[in-house]
Amino acid sequence: MMAQPVIKIKGLYKDYQTTAGSFPVLKNINLAIDEGEYVAIMGPSGSGKSTFMNILGCLDRPTTGSYFLDSHDVNQLDNNELATLRNKTIGFVFQGFNLLARSSLVDNVALPLVYARDQKDLRIKVAKKILERMGLGQYFKSRPNQISGGEQQRVAIARALVNQPKIILADEPTGNLDSKTSDEIMKIFDELNQIGNTIILVTHENDIADHASRQIRFLDGKILEDHKTKKSKVTK
Amino acid sequence: MLFSMLSEAWHSMGANRLRTFLTMLGMVIGVGAVVLMMAIGEGAQQSIKRSIDSMGTNLIVILSGFSSTQGSRSSSGNSSALSIGDANAIKDLEDIEMIAPISTGNAQVIFGGNNWNTSIIGTTPSYFLIRKWYTEKGEIFSDDDIRSASRVALIGKTVAENLFAEVDPVGQTIRVQKNPFTVVGLLENKGQSFDGRDQDDVIIVPISTAQRKLLGNQIPGSVRMIMAQTKSEKYMGLVEDTITDLLRQRHNIREDLDNDFSVRNLTAMAKTASETTKTMSILLGAIASISLLVGGIGIMNIMLVSVTERTREIGIRMAIGAREQDILLQFLLEACVISIVGCVIGVVLGLGGALIVKKIVGAEIIISIQSIVLAFSVAASVGVFFGYYPASKAAKLNPIDALRYQ
Numbered sequence: 001m002m003a004q005p006v007i008k009i010k011g012l013y014k015d016y017q018t019t020a021g022s023f024p025v026l027k028n029i030n031l032a033i034d035e036g037e038y039v040a041i042m043g044p045s046g047s048g049k050s051t052f053m054n055i056l057g058c059l060d061r062p063t064t065g066s067y068f069l070d071s072h073d074v075n076q077l078d079n080n081e082l083a084t085l086r087n088k089t090i091g092f093v094f095q096g097f098n099l100l101a102r103s104s105l106v107d108n109v110a111l112p113l114v115y116a117r118d119q120k121d122l123r124i125k126v127a128k129k130i131l132e133r134m135g136l137g138q139y140f141k142s143r144p145n146q147i148s149g150g151e152q153q154r155v156a157i158a159r160a161l162v163n164q165p166k167i168i169l170a171d172e173p174t175g176n177l178d179s180k181t182s183d184e185i186m187k188i189f190d191e192l193n194q195i196g197n198t199i200i201l202v203t204h205e206n207d208i209a210d211h212a213s214r215q216i217r218f219l220d221g222k223i224l225e226d227h228k229t230k231k232s233k234v235t236k
Numbered sequence: 237m238l239f240s241m242l243s244e245a246w247h248s249m250g251a252n253r254l255r256t257f258l259t260m261l262g263m264v265i266g267v268g269a270v271v272l273m274m275a276i277g278e279g280a281q282q283s284i285k286r287s288i289d290s291m292g293t294n295l296i297v298i299l300s301g302f303s304s305t306q307g308s309r310s311s312s313g314n315s316s317a318l319s320i321g322d323a324n325a326i327k328d329l330e331d332i333e334m335i336a337p338i339s340t341g342n343a344q345v346i347f348g349g350n351n352w353n354t355s356i357i358g359t360t361p362s363y364f365l366i367r368k369w370y371t372e373k374g375e376i377f378s379d380d381d382i383r384s385a386s387r388v389a390l391i392g393k394t395v396a397e398n399l400f401a402e403v404d405p406v407g408q409t410i411r412v413q414k415n416p417f418t419v420v421g422l423l424e425n426k427g428q429s430f431d432g433r434d435q436d437d438v439i440i441v442p443i444s445t446a447q448r449k450l451l452g453n454q455i456p457g458s459v460r461m462i463m464a465q466t467k468s469e470k471y472m473g474l475v476e477d478t479i480t481d482l483l484r485q486r487h488n489i490r491e492d493l494d495n496d497f498s499v500r501n502l503t504a505m506a507k508t509a510s511e512t513t514k515t516m517s518i519l520l521g522a523i524a525s526i527s528l529l530v531g532g533i534g535i536m537n538i539m540l541v542s543v544t545e546r547t548r549e550i551g552i553r554m555a556i557g558a559r560e561q562d563i564l565l566q567f568l569l570e571a572c573v574i575s576i577v578g579c580v581i582g583v584v585l586g587l588g589g590a591l592i593v594k595k596i597v598g599a600e601i602i603i604s605i606q607s608i609v610l611a612f613s614v615a616a617s618v619g620v621f622f623g624y625y626p627a628s629k630a631a632k633l634n635p636i637d638a639l640r641y642q
């Protein structure tokens with residue numbers, strides 16, 4: 001028996017409106033991702049990977065087509081319900097880290113809990129615990145610009161994890177990092193997948209993609225190739 | 237939640253101190269001006285009200301001499317136009333409750349080694365009833381004292397302070413232009429009249445005594461003015477006309493000649509004065525409110541800049557789960573914190589300014605809780621009102637557009 005996929009997409013199109021008219025970026029995407037999968041999305045620049053990730057992350061809406069996330073029909077949800085999904089179900093990691101420059105690392109990590117309406121004491125406790133797990137225990141009060149890029153990305157991952165989301169989306173998480181730091185970051189994703197998180201990440205690099213158990217290749221807004229490279233580390 | 241958002245609002249204000257300070261300055265000036273103007277306005281109204289209350293109610297005053305509004309021929313101080321007979325005739329009019337004829341002058345008053353120049357009022361006991369002026373010590377002189385022209389005097393607070401200092405004035409003998417007078421009573425404090433005179437700098441004696449002993453150069457039986465109290469406020473205008481007709485008749489004034497007296501409705505004048513003051517203080521408040529409005533626009537302006545600058549931050553917040561109302565509240569709170577902190581400083585400065593005005597100008601100042609509460613609620617509403625548009629602009633941003641913003 002197959003488990004119900006945590007992500008299920010049918011006939012998804014995304015057009016962008018520009019001054020020159022509307023042009024399609026994603027064309028007829030069909031995809032299902034099961035819970036616990038470790039997916040790498042690859043493809044040349046401009047092939048629509050980020051656009052796709054943003055739709056997966058409920059930051060953007062498809063033009064047409066259906067998207068079920070954790071059995072919610074995303075098309076039916078209003079902006080507040082989407083915000084709740086982004087808060088509770090999804091952890092997003094960006095290429096450019098996207099930390100709040102003026103907040104301390106603890107506050108950055110705790111921010112999703114603020115929007116989840118958690119108590120302050122609890123927020124700080126949870127945020128500190130996760131930062132410690134990321135090996136950043138000595139930096140609680142630091143600002144993002146006081147630590148290295150690799151460390152910032154670990155903070156961003158900590159923030160993505162703080163609400164214990166089912167799915168972690170990462171758009172080129174190692175794109176701004178050197179290869180040694182990239183390895184450290186990938187180790188974290190590997191561990192997260194081992195304990196059951198669904199991970200979808202975009203990358204240009206084959207050795208990064210090799211961490212995943214499934215590789216999806218985009219070209220011109222279409223899925224060119226979709227294959228499993230090895231057995232999922234966790235089967236549910 | 238609210239607390240942590242407040243502290244966040246506080247921190248983001250701290251991020252650009254000079255700008256926050258300048259924005260706040262608009263509110264500070266606006267609120268300060270409102271508080272100051274209201275304190276001055278209310279003080280003025282209060283002091284007018286007190287003088288009016290001290291004047292007595294339903295008062296018409298008839299002055300001898302040509303009224304200055306009717307031409308260049310002004311009164312000579314000792315005009316003989318009004319007489320005790322006129323006073324009695326007015327007293328018999330239907331709508332008149334009481335009258336008091338009044339002679340006035342100035343005199344040097346001596347007690348022991350002290351002397352004091354003050355004004356003299358010669359009148360009858362009804363004067364005190366009309367003006368609701370009572371003694372603090374001793375008694376008012378009686379009608380018998382009028383008949384016998386006794387040398388008795390009532391003295392005002394200012395005179396008592398200057399002549400007697402610590403000594404109890406009642407029963408003492410003072411000399412007024414060489415004549416010994418017995419002080420029979422000390423009048424209670426009356427304060428400033430609404431034309432700004434010290435009403436307590438006075439001694440009051442029986443009119444007969446004044447005319448015979450003190451104001452010797454006046455024609456016997458003539459009075460400087462007559463104070464009349466009407467039975468009700470309603471027909472005061474009519475009574476004014478009646479008195480005018482009566483006196484013209486009594487003085488045999490030809491149809492084409494001007495009055496040799498003037499009738500003034502003090503109650504109406506007082507009303508006008510208090511309305512003028514009220515209008516003035518409303519006007520002051522309104523002008524001050526404009527600066528509050530300008531302060532509010534300043535907040536809106538800065539909040540709009542801030543929303544644009546922080547578009548990416550808004551995108552990040554939305555990406556990790558902030559709802560529209562979270563963003564709305566965040567920016568609204570920032571606007572409110574700016575305006576309320578500005579308001580607190582403004583209130584403090586306004587109060588300080590009011591005290592300085594009191595010290596330097598000597599104007600009466602009233603700081604009412606209402607004016608502070610009003611300033612606060614206006615400031616908070618200004619914060620909400622002018623913060624709402626930028627905040628809702630922020631909240632309505634599309635997460636992905638906000639994240640992509642460079």
Ligand SMILES: Nc1ncnc2c1ncn2[C@@H]1O[C@H](COP(=O)(O)OP(=O)(O)O)[C@@H](O)[C@H]1O
Nearest residue numbers: 016017018025044045046047048049050051052
């Ligand atoms: N907001 C937008 N408006 C218009 N065109 C866009 C927008 N975002 C992306 N695109 C276009 O969509 C295409 C796909 O972009 P993207 O999804 O970022 O590709 P990738 O991440 O694979 O490099 C590109 O041609 C890009 O120029």
Ligand SMILES: [Mg+2]
Nearest residue numbers: 049050051171
């Ligand atoms: Mg991309």
